Amino acid sequence: MSSKKFLLEALKHATDALTRDEVPVGAIIVKDGIVIAYGSNTREEMQDPTGHAEMTAIREAAKALSSWRLINCELYVTLEPCPMCLSACQQARLKRVVYGAKDEKGGAICLGYHVHQDVKLNHQFEAIYEPETDCSQILKDFFSKQRNLKKTEKSAK
Amino acid sequence: MSSKKFLLEALKHATDALTRDEVPVGAIIVKDGIVIAYGSNTREEMQDPTGHAEMTAIREAAKALSSWRLINCELYVTLEPCPMCLSACQQARLKRVVYGAKDEKGGAICLGYHVHQDVKLNHQFEAIYEPETDCSQILKDFFSKQRNLKKTEKSAK
Numbered sequence: 342m343s344s345k346k347f348l349l350e351a352l353k354h355a356t357d358a359l360t361r362d363e364v365p366v367g368a369i370i371v372k373d374g375i376v377i378a379y380g381s382n383t384r385e386e387m388q389d390p391t392g393h394a395e396m397t398a399i400r401e402a403a404k405a406l407s408s409w410r411l412i413n414c415e416l417y418v419t420l421e422p423c424p425m426c427l428s429a430c431q432q433a434r435l436k437r438v439v440y441g442a443k444d445e446k447g448g449a450i451c452l453g454y455h456v457h458q459d460v461k462l463n464h465q466f467e468a469i470y471e472p473e474t475d476c477s478q479i480l481k482d483f484f485s486k487q488r489n490l491k492k493t494e495k496s497a498k
Numbered sequence: 499m500s501s502k503k504f505l506l507e508a509l510k511h512a513t514d515a516l517t518r519d520e521v522p523v524g525a526i527i528v529k530d531g532i533v534i535a536y537g538s539n540t541r542e543e544m545q546d547p548t549g550h551a552e553m554t555a556i557r558e559a560a561k562a563l564s565s566w567r568l569i570n571c572e573l574y575v576t577l578e579p580c581p582m583c584l585s586a587c588q589q590a591r592l593k594r595v596v597y598g599a600k601d602e603k604g605g606a607i608c609l610g611y612h613v614h615q616d617v618k619l620n621h622q623f624e625a626i627y628e629p630e631t632d633c634s635q636i637l638k639d640f641f642s643k644q645r646n647l648k649k650t651e652k653s654a655k
Contacts (some may be wrong), residue, residue, distance in 0.1 A: 348591055352651055366631065375560055380605040381582055384566055385566075388560055388561075388564055388565055388566045389557055389566055390556060390557075390560055390564070390566040390567070390568065390586065390589045390591075391548070391553060391557055391586050391589065391590075392589035393589075396548060399546055399548060400546060400547075401569070403545055403547055404545075407545055408545055409541055409542075409545045409546055409547040410547070411543075422603035423585065423589070424581060424585035424588075424613055425585035425588070425589055426578065428585055429547065429548050431581075432547045432548065432550075432582055432584070433547035433548075434547075435516055446516070446618075447619070447620075452616065452619070454581070454582055454611055454613070456611070459540070460608065461603075461609055462604070462609070463604075469512045480514060484643045
């Protein structure tokens, strides 16, 4: 499968988050071309500040492999990881991270936290932006809907 | 309770990690002077790359408060948080982080990831180093024992 296909696979989990009124972000972990784990944003549903799609996918992959070292594993995620999630990828020794949309406000790389390239840390890995319109569009639609809801609430007051 | 007393409370959980042969790190979350959650390192036992003491304490505190926003909460941790954990504190909107030992190799602040002071992010907080000999000593003893074990293994070969 190509990166595009894996990103579209991650997008299915973003869509799942959307049905639960979460910010729609989805992630999968791939090893040897096979999807071994997935996650979607569950912050609101679970009231868990660490409930990002990447964190769930990483923890589930570790369970699947019975190892905290996710050797030769790749993370595909619809949105650029935040500093917590990119650092979790470093902790898990991931081989590669591919994301389909940039996060100018909260993304680790956009903010300058290049944890993946830090030679002072014990593991480095690739983090690649592969623009995928559907990954950004689902977020634009979500936030546009949120803004409209707020406007409607305000005008109803 | 003073910071010292809370750090010594966190140290109890580091000692608990030690009994399970984990790197001895412990953490507690305090709100209005009351300990509402705790965590200790469970990375090896649970084979969870995100199983740091701080992450568990944060997730347990969110459960206790039924909210991912840990408003007016403080984290006391025996060792300086790594970039993942300091960023998780930012995600959880913690008010303050106090740590009892520096981590020159893996600590977020030592490595220059000042996530807690980043004005580009939507929440800032204090991260304070309060040197507590027992918090660093437990780690020194652990790693010294590990090194001796490796030496013994080598000489037995």
